[in-house]
Amino acid sequence: MAARLSTKADYEGLLQSYDTWLFDCDGVLWQGTQLIPGAKEVLAFLRKSGKAVIFVTNNATQSRKMYKGKFEKLGIDAHVDEIVGSAYASAVYISSVMKLPKDKKVYVIGMSGLEEELRDEGISILGGTDPADNVLGSFSLENWTPDPAVGAVLCGLDVAMNYTKFSKAFNYLLRNPGCEFLATNTDSTYPTAHGLLPGAGTVSAPLRFALGRDPLSIGKPAGTMLECIKAKHDFDPARTIMVGDRLNTDIEFGKNGGLATLLVLTGITKESEISGPNASPTVPDYVTQSIGDLRALIEE
Amino acid sequence: MAARLSTKADYEGLLQSYDTWLFDCDGVLWQGTQLIPGAKEVLAFLRKSGKAVIFVTNNATQSRKMYKGKFEKLGIDAHVDEIVGSAYASAVYISSVMKLPKDKKVYVIGMSGLEEELRDEGISILGGTDPADNVLGSFSLENWTPDPAVGAVLCGLDVAMNYTKFSKAFNYLLRNPGCEFLATNTDSTYPTAHGLLPGAGTVSAPLRFALGRDPLSIGKPAGTMLECIKAKHDFDPARTIMVGDRLNTDIEFGKNGGLATLLVLTGITKESEISGPNASPTVPDYVTQSIGDLRALIEE
Numbered sequence: 397m398a399a400r401l402s403t404k405a406d407y408e409g410l411l412q413s414y415d416t417w418l419f420d421c422d423g424v425l426w427q428g429t430q431l432i433p434g435a436k437e438v439l440a441f442l443r444k445s446g447k448a449v450i451f452v453t454n455n456a457t458q459s460r461k462m463y464k465g466k467f468e469k470l471g472i473d474a475h476v477d478e479i480v481g482s483a484y485a486s487a488v489y490i491s492s493v494m495k496l497p498k499d500k501k502v503y504v505i506g507m508s509g510l511e512e513e514l515r516d517e518g519i520s521i522l523g524g525t526d527p528a529d530n531v532l533g534s535f536s537l538e539n540w541t542p543d544p545a546v547g548a549v550l551c552g553l554d555v556a557m558n559y560t561k562f563s564k565a566f567n568y569l570l571r572n573p574g575c576e577f578l579a580t581n582t583d584s585t586y587p588t589a590h591g592l593l594p595g596a597g598t599v600s601a602p603l604r605f606a607l608g609r610d611p612l613s614i615g616k617p618a619g620t621m622l623e624c625i626k627a628k629h630d631f632d633p634a635r636t637i638m639v640g641d642r643l644n645t646d647i648e649f650g651k652n653g654g655l656a657t658l659l660v661l662t663g664i665t666k667e668s669e670i671s672g673p674n675a676s677p678t679v680p681d682y683v684t685q686s687i688g689d690l691r692a693l694i695e696e
Numbered sequence: 697m698a699a700r701l702s703t704k705a706d707y708e709g710l711l712q713s714y715d716t717w718l719f720d721c722d723g724v725l726w727q728g729t730q731l732i733p734g735a736k737e738v739l740a741f742l743r744k745s746g747k748a749v750i751f752v753t754n755n756a757t758q759s760r761k762m763y764k765g766k767f768e769k770l771g772i773d774a775h776v777d778e779i780v781g782s783a784y785a786s787a788v789y790i791s792s793v794m795k796l797p798k799d800k801k802v803y804v805i806g807m808s809g810l811e812e813e814l815r816d817e818g819i820s821i822l823g824g825t826d827p828a829d830n831v832l833g834s835f836s837l838e839n840w841t842p843d844p845a846v847g848a849v850l851c852g853l854d855v856a857m858n859y860t861k862f863s864k865a866f867n868y869l870l871r872n873p874g875c876e877f878l879a880t881n882t883d884s885t886y887p888t889a890h891g892l893l894p895g896a897g898t899v900s901a902p903l904r905f906a907l908g909r910d911p912l913s914i915g916k917p918a919g920t921m922l923e924c925i926k927a928k929h930d931f932d933p934a935r936t937i938m939v940g941d942r943l944n945t946d947i948e949f950g951k952n953g954g955l956a957t958l959l960v961l962t963g964i965t966k967e968s969e970i971s972g973p974n975a976s977p978t979v980p981d982y983v984t985q986s987i988g989d990l991r992a993l994i995e996e
Binding site: 532557585588603604 | 830831832833834835836837838854855856857858859862863866867870882884885888889890891892893894895897898899901902903904905906907908
């Protein structure tokens with residue numbers, strides 16, 4: 397059973413137990429463009445207390461550089477190296493784990509942040525924000541010359557997803573021998589300040605359905621993002637805690653990596669999913685209402 | 697095991713056994729805009745022999761009237777009442793089976809043919825070809841007023857599917873109590889003369905994934921289309937044969953309805969799916985290479 401945190405002593409125990417704090421962002425630090433009350437103060441306090449702070453987000457619409465801009469806008473300190481996004485992790489996976497040869501290309505259903513991370517890793521891409529693929533309407537194979545160099549299709553959240561992109565991606569996966577089917581992440585929904593929208597998983601869903609085949613998902617809860625963090629930061633998993641709002645991504649990610657886990661209830665997961673008859677089998681180590689609760693540590 | 701037809705005597709046996717002939721269209725009579733050689737002559741011969749001919753298509757992008765135009769263009773006789781499409785069947789289902797109250801509306805992800813059939817049944821619709829919903833790019837719940845009268849979301853093949861349509865449909869299904877999730881059909885792929893494209897099932901796939909809930913599919917293999925045929929045509933199931941190119945739609949539809957089934961190999965299903973170690977458990981009564989094979993009946 398998860399430990400419910402509520403007293404100053406509870407949060408002090410947490411502070412003494414963990415040196416490295418991994419944070420999911422959407423639903424934990426902010427909701428859309430609105431900061432969670434207290435998030436900024438708590439992060440500043442953790443840093444002042446000598447803790448390492450790392451931001452681990454499945455959001456693949458933005459590159460780490462773009463994401464840093466979001467932190468700045470909200471008044472939170474963050475260095476690019478402290479941000480690990482599934483766009484970056486996908487680029488690292490393709491270049492370093494999958495080792496896609498340099499003469500091969502990736503067909504992307506995704507946005508400019510994903511393209512930026514792929515290009516920064518020296519990966520050649522097709523699709524994405526190319527105006528030719530950002531159209532509404534029918535698609536004909538008759539006038540299309542598929543590129544035999546495409547060795548992977550990568551799907552991230554793309555608010556410009558459309559039939560042309562799906563048709564091309566589908567045909568690459570169908571025709572190009574060995575073409576890998578990858579997803580930055582497969583979050584089913586995307587939390588905003590005004591409610592839920594379809595998440596990144598809905599971008600690969602049409603291809604899953606047409607092909608009868610599932611993508612390899614790079615983001616949380618898979619371990620690739622933890623490998624990306626390990627490559628840049630020294631940390632002891634036994635003294636590291638993952639803070640998130642989603643059981644099937646954040647909390648499972650922490651558990652898979654041997655980290656402690658803290659669930660906050662300011663995002664996707666609701667109280668009914670962690671207690672009562674319909675509780676999920678994924679149980680976080682700790683639960684608190686909001687990251688802002690840790691302000692108890694700061695107040696005199 | 698399916699009976700393989702190849703001799704004139706085989707086809708004569710078929711002719712004598714069945715009075716009503718149901719035909720799938722794409723992959724059986726034509727591939728995209730190209731007629732299957734002999735299809736026209738075989739259909740004319742069946743009519744001349746006193747057989748009832750009915751066209752049963754999962755294609756929901758066109759109304760029956762529009763589909764009749766396609767037959768005319770290809771030089772095939774067809775009356776609107778001989779055509780049963782999943783767009784029409786969806787409209788009949790919503791008005792006659794589901795009995796959606798007249799003050800309720802359907803949010804449509806689909807094309808003009810689907811809208812036409814719905815309007816002809818007196819159903820109020822939102823979405824579809826509305827220019828406001830046919831846009832590429834982000835969607836915000838902040839500036840959107842959902843319509844509480846939406847009592848169903850209906851997904852058909854829509855080459856203009858996009859994030860705005862998915863976001864609205866998702867929120868109707870999430871927020872409007874009792875809102876039904878319907879699909880005209882869930883064909884995974886769409887055959888064209890130049891290869892496969894994503895099928896109608898890829899339009900409901902993002903919503904399935906975001907909601908963790910499956911739509912009720914109206915088209916083949918479900919029985920609603922057979923009910924629509926029964927409402928207009930007298931026929932004896934024991935003397936009726938369904939001709940199709942797809943095991944999991946056409947052949948299962950025939951079997952579910954107690955009809956005989958004839959598989960042709962000019963469309964989706966390949967030889968490897970009906971024989972050998974990977975054969976499907978769905979076994980048609982008869983198999984022939986092409987509808988054109990029945991020309992054996994015509995030749996002297």
